[in-house]
Amino acid sequence: MSVIISNDFLQATINEKGAELTSLRANEIEYIWQADPKYWGRHAPFLFPFVGRLKDNQYTYKDKVYSMGQHGFARDKEFTVVEQKKDKVTFLLASDEETKRIYPFDFILTISYEIWGEGVRIRFNVENTGNEEMIFALGGHPAFNIPLTDDLSFDDYFIAFSPQKSRVKIPLEGPFANLDQKTIGQTNTNIQLSHELFKEDALIYETRGLNAYTLGSEESSHSVTLAYNNIPYVGLWSPYPVEAPFVCIEPWWGFADTVDSNGRLEDKEGMNRLAAKENFKTEFSITVS
Secondary structure, X not given: OEEEEEOOOOEEEEEXXXXXXXXXXXXXXXXXXXXXXXXXXXXXXXXXXXXXXXXHHEEEEOOEEEEOOOOEOHHHOEOEEEEEOOOEEEEEEEOOHHHHHHOOOOEEEXXXXXXXXXXXXXXXXXXXXXXXXXXXXXXXXXXXXXXXXXOOOHHHEEEEEEOOXXXXXXXXXXXXEOHHHOXXXXXXXXXXXXXXXXXXXXXXXXXXXXXXXXXXXOOOOOOEEEEXXXXXXXXXXXXXXXXXXXXXXXXXXXXXOEOOOOOEHHHOOOOEEEOOOOEEXXXXXXXXX
């Protein structure tokens, strides 16, 4: 079941499964990828309680082994609508017996969407409802149609970074992060899109402070921008070698296992730690033109 929120300019459709944004329409343009399974059968899933892949799809915590697929389980869970207005909706997912079998923490995850002007603000609250420290990752994975209009092609678009400065780039070795091979990514200028840009999978950067990423074209006035403050990583991804007509801009609070990971959750790089009965709050926005 889906929920629609809107204002006079913008309309967003969100599925209760995964609290996933499935449509964002303005200017008679659909900005969100429509999940053609030929390329990728999702729109804009949320990644929780892990981002990326775990070695052997498992991890250990307090010497017990747990199985977990790529990107965690939240994207395939039914959320509950706990608040709904014309321009705002809030979804909730709570731990239960099923989640505790694969992730041994008590939590409440709420995801809120609010339309404002020409954009939508997406807010997260992770509440540790248990009596011990909680270890988790969180991520967004929105996919945007590229091109946005039929008269243009994928290669007509670029990624613009704000601020225009170099960022630390984390390379992947297969599906795993290689922190020993970090480089400086040349994000101090626009990057022209091509499918070959993603031949080594996602482009992953460390980020600090205010950041914004725009998918735009010199041939069009229409663009989409994802922005945030103080999110530690971003991933840019499009499938390769298939020539998929979309690009993902992914704000991450965590990343995949490293190539030398020992599998222990207590030692996993990039994870967030939340004390008992505490909350973790963060957000990002998507604006369109």
